[in-house]
Amino acid sequence: MIEAVGLTKRYGSTTAVDNVSFTVEPGTVTGFLGPNGAGKSTTMRMIMGLDRPTSGTITVNGRPYRQLATPLREVGALLDAKGLHGSRSARAHLTQLAVSNGIPTRRVDEVLEITGLTSVAKKKVKGFSLGMGQRLGIAAALLGDPKVLIFDEPVNGLDPEGVKWVRETCRSLAAQGRTVFISSHLMSEMALTADHLIVIGRGRILTSGPVNEVIASATSDVVRVVTPDADRLAEVLTAGGLEFRRTAPDTITTTTAPAARIGEAAASHGLVLHELVTQRASLEEAYLELTNGEVEYTTGVPAAEQVGGRRSRREAGRH
Numbered sequence: 001m002i003e004a005v006g007l008t009k010r011y012g013s014t015t016a017v018d019n020v021s022f023t024v025e026p027g028t029v030t031g032f033l034g035p036n037g038a039g040k041s042t043t044m045r046m047i048m049g050l051d052r053p054t055s056g057t058i059t060v061n062g063r064p065y066r067q068l069a070t071p072l073r074e075v076g077a078l079l080d081a082k083g084l085h086g087s088r089s090a091r092a093h094l095t096q097l098a099v100s101n102g103i104p105t106r107r108v109d110e111v112l113e114i115t116g117l118t119s120v121a122k123k124k125v126k127g128f129s130l131g132m133g134q135r136l137g138i139a140a141a142l143l144g145d146p147k148v149l150i151f152d153e154p155v156n157g158l159d160p161e162g163v164k165w166v167r168e169t170c171r172s173l174a175a176q177g178r179t180v181f182i183s184s185h186l187m188s189e190m191a192l193t194a195d196h197l198i199v200i201g202r203g204r205i206l207t208s209g210p211v212n213e214v215i216a217s218a219t220s221d222v223v224r225v226v227t228p229d230a231d232r233l234a235e236v237l238t239a240g241g242l243e244f245r246r247t248a249p250d251t252i253t254t255t256t257a258p259a260a261r262i263g264e265a266a267a268s269h270g271l272v273l274h275e276l277v278t279q280r281a282s283l284e285e286a287y288l289e290l291t292n293g294e295v296e297y298t299t300g301v302p303a304a305e306q307v308g309g310r311r312s313r314r315e316a317g318r319h
């Protein structure tokens, strides 16, 4: 398990992580979701002992990373897939890592197999595609057979097949009882991959909980009614104490009454309805609702366009 208590990291005048507390439980995929610059990578680096907290603690299995006796056997991480020596083969890279961490080299073939890299094990890493690099990074994370895994933006830049592979790998690692903590700025991807979400913005936790609850808390159903009897329906709804808006002469919308109640109220007064629709807010809307105002910078591009279209700073080569 991973536990953060009052975790804070400042870089000069920038507070990257601001008094954050959370736990990440075994047997689940926990998504760490937030816009660019929210503090995800900084938190993950602190888990791995690559950055020291300004205050607070972050532990893996009850200990700070630097106090773990055999760190690679307890926690594996994919933080930056580009930190590879290009002239080495995938097998040589993993073998060197195994030897320097006292891990039997037979494990190298196992992780190559798990990550589907056996056929390219002898190829030089510099010829690897982004997807193969991600697989190699995950192979390295799995080398010590750790119970805790941390992947920072593992699907960034991957094609749909690569995204699916990462998703299924995370799910199966969690099904084996491992603790899987993955960061992303994509709500839609997290909705498919994670069981739990921790949503962060400007270094602070905005919300956390089971994925469905987090999404439900940020979205509300909108019921839209189209009727030639809008005036009479409005009277009926008012008499029933229901709140609604007239969005067009023949259209009524409400976020407080379920469609069934509106339909029954209309039927009991013999009113004709042409449409009675429940519209669920999209995941992007939920995400924007959750992280509204928490983005580090804005581009002047409407937020809805930014969600799908923006590249992370890492992808843009500015990380």
Ligand SMILES: Nc1ncnc2c1ncn2[C@@H]1O[C@H](COP(=O)(O)OP(=O)(O)OP(=O)(O)O)[C@@H](O)[C@H]1O
Residues within 6 Å of the ligand: 011, 014, 015, 016, 034, 035, 036, 037, 038, 039, 040, 041, 042, 043, 185, 296, 312, 313, 314
């Ligand atoms: N080494 C550093 N020195 C100074 N500031 C830093 C450093 N690392 C991160 N920051 C700042 O801390 C904040 C959080 O950055 P971080 O990389 O943790 O965010 P993130 O959520 O991982 O975002 P992204 O998805 O863009 O990687 C940002 O304001 C960033 O500019």
